[in-house]
Amino acid sequence: MATSEGFQFPKEHSFPPFYTPQINLSTRHAQLTKWSSLILSYCRHHSIYRLSLSDATNSPSSPAYPLFNNEAINRRLSPSYVKEIVNFMKKDGRAEWYGSDKNEGGGGDVVWIYWRTPEEWAGVVEGWVEETGNKGQVMTVYELTEGETTRGSEFWGLDQELLIKAIQVLAKKGRAQTMGGEENLGVKFF
């Protein structure tokens, strides 16, 4: 079992057939499920919010490279199969093609990995706001992800775009209101 910075890969990761798309439908489904949960737990462990698929499969510098490449058994996941896994995860709401919500077509190279969906992040943020008495306060997104007040909270260091997505969920529920431009968004919690 290979480890990558404290992450314990499951047994399947060292099992060569795991890297070959299975023909049998039910086996294929089980394989897809395994891969998706592996990707989610790996990204959760390394706080990865979005992946560039070409980087993750080809470039050893990518943090997700050990996920799709197991050099110990000389196996790697093909980019097309990664794409299929991502589409499989998308059905569960656990992945989303980057930019697909902005009518940029989607299906590109970068993909959101939602080990927490924007809705779930919205819940985390809301809980934090409630707990720290920041209701009715104005905060900047930068402050939320990089500031001193949120250091130690779960969304500290969170991808800003993802946080903005979560805030928009809150705004839709009437629990927050955004202000300012896209670049330095501010938010008031209710």
Added chain:
Amino acid sequence: MGGNSSKITAQDQAIYDLKLQRDRLHQYQRRITHLTTRETEIARTLLSQGDKARALLALRRKKYQESLLAKTDQQLEQLEKLVSSVEFALIQKDVVFGLQQGTKVLKEIHAEMGGIDKVEKLMGETQEEIEYQKEVSEMLGGRISVQDEEEVEEELARLETELAPKAATSKVAEPVAMLPSVPDTELPEVGEGRRQEAAKLVGEERREAIAA
């Protein structure tokens, strides 16, 4: 962005602007910190290459950037202070507003009561009414109604009939199983005249009691 802007007040906007400034300073600091670490590295490599003069220059640059960093630290502190004082002032405003509301309501309630004079007058009137009520009660208490008198008489008779057989049984001292005997005492005949007499008697008793 942001649907209705009604919930964002001018103060919110001001705090937001302040916080944006602070964020920018924060980012600036990060950049400078990054630069200083890089200058140190540059100085080190230059020195290993024997280029002392340029290494010195790099270190000077680093020193300058560090002084900038200290300055921005102070500015950041100022901004943070300002943000928190604005926030605190907002809270104070809320408190004052709350106090104002409370005082207003209190004033309204007092106005509805109509001042001390009115209350005093009201208390006097109440006292008067109580006195009057007492008088009326006294006057009424002097005269028991005919019906009441009849009831009193009836009760007396009943008590007598209850007591009479008991007295009889205690004399005989017969076993408990004995049925109560029919009362042999005659019911007192109450005439119209006697009744009035009794009423007068009771009335006098009452008056005495009250006087006492």
